[in-house]
Amino acid sequence: MEVKVVPISKDSLEWQCSLLKIGGLTVLLNCGWNVGLDPELLNPLLPHLSELALIVLTHADIKHLGALPYLLGKHPITCPVICTEPVCRLGELSCVAYLEDRDKHQASPEEFSVDDVVRTFMSRITTLSYRETYNLQVRGRTLAACALPAGHHLGSACWTFHCGSYSVLYAVDFDLRCNRFLDGLELQRLLPTSRGAAQPWDLVITSPLPTLGGLLPQQGMQQAPQEASVPTKALTEARTIKEQLLLEGTIATLRRGGSVLIPSDVAGSVPEILLLLDAAWEQDRQLSSNYPLVWLSSMGDMVLDHLKTRLEWMSKEVLARFEERIASNPFMLKNVRIFQSLEELCSAHPLSRPKVIISSSPDLESGDARELFMRLCGEPTNLLWFLGLPPAGTLARQLVNDFVLQHATRKEYRLQQYLKQALPEEQLRAFYETKIQELSESGAKLPAELAMLEAEFEEMGRIKAEEGLAPEAVAPFDDVAGAAAAVPGAGAAPASAAGA
Numbered sequence: 001m002e003v004k005v006v007p008i009s010k011d012s013l014e015w016q017c018s019l020l021k022i023g024g025l026t027v028l029l030n031c032g033w034n035v036g037l038d039p040e041l042l043n044p045l046l047p048h049l050s051e052l053a054l055i056v057l058t059h060a061d062i063k064h065l066g067a068l069p070y071l072l073g074k075h076p077i078t079c080p081v082i083c084t085e086p087v088c089r090l091g092e093l094s095c096v097a098y099l100e101d102r103d104k105h106q107a108s109p110e111e112f113s114v115d116d117v118v119r120t121f122m123s124r125i126t127t128l129s130y131r132e133t134y135n136l137q138v139r140g141r142t143l144a145a146c147a148l149p150a151g152h153h154l155g156s157a158c159w160t161f162h163c164g165s166y167s168v169l170y171a172v173d174f175d176l177r178c179n180r181f182l183d184g185l186e187l188q189r190l191l192p193t194s195r196g197a198a199q200p201w202d203l204v205i206t207s208p209l210p211t212l213g214g215l216l217p218q219q220g221m222q223q224a225p226q227e228a229s230v231p232t233k234a235l236t237e238a239r240t241i242k243e244q245l246l247l248e249g250t251i252a253t254l255r256r257g258g259s260v261l262i263p264s265d266v267a268g269s270v271p272e273i274l275l276l277l278d279a280a281w282e283q284d285r286q287l288s289s290n291y292p293l294v295w296l297s298s299m300g301d302m303v304l305d306h307l308k309t310r311l312e313w314m315s316k317e318v319l320a321r322f323e324e325r326i327a328s329n330p331f332m333l334k335n336v337r338i339f340q341s342l343e344e345l346c347s348a349h350p351l352s353r354p355k356v357i358i359s360s361s362p363d364l365e366s367g368d369a370r371e372l373f374m375r376l377c378g379e380p381t382n383l384l385w386f387l388g389l390p391p392a393g394t395l396a397r398q399l400v401n402d403f404v405l406q407h408a409t410r411k412e413y414r415l416q417q418y419l420k421q422a423l424p425e426e427q428l429r430a431f432y433e434t435k436i437q438e439l440s441e442s443g444a445k446l447p448a449e450l451a452m453l454e455a456e457f458e459e460m461g462r463i464k465a466e467e468g469l470a471p472e473a474v475a476p477f478d479d480v481a482g483a484a485a486a487v488p489g490a491g492a493a494p495a496s497a498a499g500a
Helices: 039-051 066-073 087-104 114-123 233-237 241-253 270-283 285-290 300-308 315-325 342-348 367-376 395-405 425-442 447-467
Strands: 003-007 016-023 025-029 052-056 081-084 124-128 133-138 141-149 157-163 165-173 201-205 260-263 293-295 336-338 356-359 410-415 418-422 485-490 494-500
Touching: 003 201, 003 410, 016 157, 016 165, 025 039, 025 157, 025 233, 039 052, 039 066, 039 081, 052 133, 052 410, 066 114, 066 315, 081 141, 087 114, 087 300, 087 367, 114 124, 114 157, 201 260, 233 241, 233 293, 233 418, 241 260, 241 285, 260 367, 270 285, 270 293, 270 356, 285 356, 300 336, 336 342, 356 367, 395 410, 425 447
Parallel strands: 025 052, 052 081, 081 124, 165 201, 260 356, 293 336, 293 356
Antiparallel strands: 003 016, 016 025, 133 141, 141 157, 157 165, 410 494, 418 485
């Protein structure tokens, strides 16, 4: 028996997936995916699926669990899947939000659907509490897995594994600092003990540092705020230079008449940025009166409800405040308004007026964040904040390279934009018939929706053959009237970015 790691993801900064072989058992460490949901990236994993004894998830985002619904829906995987309860609930919302974002401006992904997501997170996952040990008996061997707080996101975990005499620590994307609602990584709990004496881990698996880390501007994350350059009480809420700079830049932009766009994933950085901005707006009533603070997300209400009801997963500071003052829930936000759609936001607050918009899709590849960027990027008074280093090959990463690393002040891009176009019944039928024929010829299994349409086509063809009706005499698409197909725009849409 031995301990061995088999990396599946070639770039663990973009998506996390690897295999741990310990004591003759195989554990899948995270089941993430890249922003393009490329099935070919998972090919190195497929030969190992039959030997999996356990799947472990650490964080509630696409990077760490995005491929799970696809793999469980397409392959006969029967092993247990474990994670903390918040990762399960918020992971489901993250996957649904990501699919909805893609569906707005791109063709719907064929890899998996919302039904696959719901089925996976409702029935296939076993949830654990922190420091709760999960014991697994496989082929006469016992594997013990335990989750410890990792900071960073709500419910995110580092995992310890023990099998026979082997011990392994899996700690990726953790945070040592305490933020506004979470404690940091508990280093003192990461030393396994044997008869009271500390012993080293046989293997420690952790995250690499970003290759661009040394090139990006560094503003001390832990240092105390300095003297404010923007006169406002809101800056008293800043705990670090990082928060102070974010508030100063945001408020200065608003006072110049510009808007601020903050793209972020649904369950990752959003909670902390919401707490910071809501507290700052509460300190300065001029901000709350003149500059709307909005969160644009179809899942925003549900995510906020989950946050409100999971205080036991938060920091000792949050719990102490709640016990001192009943109903002092930090996520009872007073100054944040949630909008389900971009149309709803624009009708309430026209984009020409200054505001702060937090939106999903941090890579700017899909969703409302991309559409907002396209509309706002031509105005130099607007401001775009990135809360982390975006994945390579995305629009967000290109903007970081051009405007942060290369110090550009203005640049034009040609971007491919997808539009949802309603088709007449005849064209819609031709579209789906072509799609069904392509899948049938490739030997791929038809999705349930297309299989139903194929049956309807066959039934309508039989009716026409029996009754001798003309093709137009039978009304097609009774069940899909008003449907639309995603088609690329006629040409690449030019976009310019200034002051990003």
